[in-house]
Amino acid sequence: xxxxxxxxxxxxxxxxxxxxxxxxxxxxxxxxxxxxxxxxxxxxxxxxxxxxxxxxxxxxxxxxxxxxxxxxxxxxxxxxxxxxxxxxxxxxxxxxxxxxxxxxxxxxxxxxxxxxxxxxxxxxxxxxxxxxxxxxxxxxxxxxxxxxxxxxxxxxxxxxxxxxxxxxxxxxxxxxxxxxxxxxxxxxxxxxxxxxxxxx
Numbered sequence: 001x002x003x004x005x006x007x008x009x010x011x012x013x014x015x016x017x018x019x020x021x022x023x024x025x026x027x028x029x030x031x032x033x034x035x036x037x038x039x040x041x042x043x044x045x046x047x048x049x050x051x052x053x054x055x056x057x058x059x060x061x062x063x064x065x066x067x068x069x070x071x072x073x074x075x076x077x078x079x080x081x082x083x084x085x086x087x088x089x090x091x092x093x094x095x096x097x098x099x100x101x102x103x104x105x106x107x108x109x110x111x112x113x114x115x116x117x118x119x120x121x122x123x124x125x126x127x128x129x130x131x132x133x134x135x136x137x138x139x140x141x142x143x144x145x146x147x148x149x150x151x152x153x154x155x156x157x158x159x160x161x162x163x164x165x166x167x168x169x170x171x172x173x174x175x176x177x178x179x180x181x182x183x184x185x186x187x188x189x190x191x192x193x194x195x196x197x198x199x200x
Contacts, residue, residue: 017099018099018100019097019098019099019100020051020061020086020089020093020095020096020097020098020100021089021096021097021126022089022090022091022093022096022097023088023089024088024089024126024127025085025086025087025088025089025126025127025128025146025147026049026062026085026086026089026100026124026125026126026127027083027084027085027086027124027125027126027127027129027145027178028047028049028083028084028085028102028122028123028124029081029082029083029121029122029123029124029125030047030081030082030084030104030119030121030122030123031079031080031081031119031120031121031122032045032066032079032080032081032082032117032118032119033073033076033077033078033079033080033117033118033119034066034068034069034072034073034076034117035068035070035073035075035076035115036076036115036116036117036118037114037115037116038114038115039068039114039115039116039117040068040112040114040115041068041069041070042067042068042069042112043067043068043106043108043112043115044065044066044067044068044106044107044108044112045065045066045068045104045105045106045107045108045117046063046064046065046066046103046104046105046106046107047063047064047066047082047084047103047104048060048061048062048063048064048084048102048103048105049061049062049063049084049086049100049101049102049103050101050102050103051094051095051098051099051100051101052098052099052101053094058101058103059094059095060103061086061095062084062085062086063084064082064083064084065107066082068115076118079118079120079121081121083178085147085148085178086147087147088147088150088198100124102122102124104117104119125145127145127146127147128144128145128146128150128152128175128196128198129144129145129146130142130143130144130145130194130195130196131143131145138185139183139184139185140183140184140192140194141181141182141183141184142181142182142194143179143180143181143182144173144175144179144180144181144182144196145175145178145179146175146178146196146198147175147178148175148176148177148178149174149175149176150174150175150198150199151172151173151174151175151198151199152172152173152175152196152197152198152199153169153171153172153196153197153199154169154170154171154172154173154182154194154195154196155167155168155169155170155194155195155196155197156168156170156184156192156193156194157192157193158190158191158192158193159193160193164197167195170182170184170194172199
């Protein structure tokens, strides 16, 4: 991580062996604190996922901009999660099969120089993914994370090796926002496995 004059910050992570795989979506989550060190209102930061083209140029696949504001960052002690989402990779996408790069770039102008961002708890998930499992009052709950607007069938089985046709359907969910919770009210087995099947 290197600092630049005027509050510029750029951090890159490249050289992963992990690549953008066809049929998967990607979800980068970064915990961010603004306002630190006297940062001015309106200072900005960009989070992005990228790949390098044949000439080794960085090409953004998806990016999220963050603007320092007291409405967003009400204190400088608690991280706030921001997401960068790459939809399901298609064979025709230029980034299909390319190495995944992550960039954090301060985009502040010189008139807003000063202060610093705190970034922590960086997570990259290839989706769809089932996260945050919870067992409460005899009921299993989890969150499905994927690209927004996709439909999934939630399946369950007590044997992870069973053919997909033998898994039980818990129903169909539309993941309108990118995360949606589902529950299993009757998990009677001593162990139970879950999967989300994308519906075309």
